[in-house]
Amino acid sequence: MSAAREPDRQARIAVLGAGAWGTALAAAASRHGDTMLVARSSEAAARLAADRENTRYLPGIELPATLRYGHGLDAALAHLAGDHAPLLILGIPVAGLASTCASLAAALLARPLPGLTVLRTCKGFDAQTGELPYEISHRLLDGIPGLATGVLSGPSFAQEVARGLPVALTVASPAPHARAIATMALHGGPVRVYGSDDVIGVEIGGALKNVMAIACGIADGLELGTNARAALITRGLAEMTRLGIALGAQAATFSGLTGLGDLVLTATGDLSRNRRVGLALGRGMTLEAILADGMTAEGVRCAQAAWQRAQALNVDMPITAAVCQVLDGTHTPEQAVATLLSREARATESPSQP
DSSP states (O other): OOOOOOTTOOEEEEEEOOSHHHHHHHHHHTTTEEEEEEESSHHHHHHHHHHSSOTTTSTTOOOOTTOEEEESHHHHHHHHTTOSSOEEEEOOOGGGHHHHHHHHHHHHHHSOOTTOEEEEOOOSOOTTTOOOHHHHHHHHHTTSTTOEEEEEEOSOOHHHHHTTOOEEEEEEOSOHHHHHHHHHHHOBTTEEEEEESOHHHHHHHHHHHHHHHHHHHHHHHTTOOHHHHHHHHHHHHHHHHHHHHHTTOOGGGGGSIIIIIHHHHHHHOTTOHHHHHHHHHHTTOOHHHHHHTTOOOHHHHHHHHHHHHHHHTTOOOHHHHHHHHHHTTSSOHHHHHHHHHTSOOOSOOOTTOO
């Protein structure tokens, strides 16, 4: 359910990470509040300010004149200081989340920032620890007094958000005031924000839809047809739901924006990097060649961790297993498809059934 934004509230927002998604979110937030986009280096921040364009990640899209720029975590926290309900958005990948949270914890213990809400945007499992983003955040940030955390998720492509096209986002947090602050900072105009308290379900959907998009891309690369793609999407949704329920998520979350919505977008959209990786694999390219071309996708990084998590919980995930087999080279795309097709028939199509 969306919440109304207070028209007289000038929120103060910092977005840490000047990649495509961080830049797009900062552009959207700057319509409603005093927003700083925080890059890694002073040189990158200076280029953004001079060009008013992220030429590396969002070329050709003009950034709002009201958007501020800075570099480093200290600049982000200094920008937020003094606001009674500041919002920090971590627009960084899963691989960098633990180090960022550790640095943030140290900074906040040295200089508290009362009322701070921190939202994660990354999707996936940590390739080293198998943790979801909420587990990393819980481990490193839960001891900070007065701090609320949550996750902001799609379905969304950064290019479309940056261009001001319509989008619906979900903010999930156990803290109602954190959901309200995030909604106030982003909701309005082309952006609709919906709240949820199911952090686990939102993060499972965000992680596994990337793996399913690789599977759909492989099928499309093999020219297996739209029937096959529809089957992979629906059975992929069943896998996502099974693992989510096993981890404590709410089943209903997977029929919403961050479940079915994000899955359909990522599995079928031409802007999806995960789908493009799958397409290239299905057309005969090796993963090494695909990655050498500079194409990166969260599904590649987290597929094995997701599969290991499923095995530990005794959750059957045949599509995820097949994607892992293609990615690690133990199966060709054709062999992986044959393995899926050779599975025994099932009496029901319930997500709770394998």
